[in-house]
Amino acid sequence: MARLAEDVVVPSGGDVYQAPVGTVLPTDLTTPPAAPWENVGFLSDDNPPTITGLTRDPTDLFAWNVDTALRTSLAPAAPVLNMELLQLESEDPLKLFFGGGTYTPGTPPAVDQFDAPNLSAPVEMATLVDVVDGTKLLRFCFPKTQTRANGDIALGRGAFATMPIAMSILVPSSGSWCTILIAPNPAALEAEAPEEEAAA
Numbered sequence: 001m002a003r004l005a006e007d008v009v010v011p012s013g014g015d016v017y018q019a020p021v022g023t024v025l026p027t028d029l030t031t032p033p034a035a036p037w038e039n040v041g042f043l044s045d046d047n048p049p050t051i052t053g054l055t056r057d058p059t060d061l062f063a064w065n066v067d068t069a070l071r072t073s074l075a076p077a078a079p080v081l082n083m084e085l086l087q088l089e090s091e092d093p094l095k096l097f098f099g100g101g102t103y104t105p106g107t108p109p110a111v112d113q114f115d116a117p118n119l120s121a122p123v124e125m126a127t128l129v130d131v132v133d134g135t136k137l138l139r140f141c142f143p144k145t146q147t148r149a150n151g152d153i154a155l156g157r158g159a160f161a162t163m164p165i166a167m168s169i170l171v172p173s174s175g176s177w178c179t180i181l182i183a184p185n186p187a188a189l190e191a192e193a194p195e196e197e198a199a200a
Helices: 091-098 186-199
Strands: 013-020 050-052 058-061 071-074 080-085 102-104 113-115 123-133 136-149 163-169 179-184
Touching: 080 091, 091 102, 091 136, 091 163
Parallel strands: none
Antiparallel strands: 013 123, 050 080, 058 071, 080 163, 102 113, 123 136, 136 163, 136 179
């Protein structure tokens, strides 16, 4: 394996998008992706999107008459995408966290109202995670995820209110459970172009 410094990724931010399961996954890195993909909103910088659960714990299997293992059994992987939503007043983040519900916008002076469901139904969606590193962009594509609340709503003074969620990454009916697209960041390259022209 070659040591290529340009292949090291230092995330400087990104975005998360969702669309109904079955939506055709993008094959390019157009930003933002076209409808029906929708941005899930602002995310916590303290607990950014993180993929966990890829480790498969081993179990050694022994015979009665030897001291070393004959076989090793690996537990199934359970990949999960964790993040914290920040927009506590927005319809889509609330429904993701609570597993549904009813959001009724009000016309001032009437208030907006969200009613949590009595029985939550974890939301199944296709999910994209864009990771920006300067002029590079990586797009993690998950054709099927299931979202659930994954912690407490923090209402501490002097800090963002957060809604931690976990998205179980599921195997789709066809194709890979995870596809990663890697290419130059179109937005960053467009921003650089006027500067280069001005210098010329």
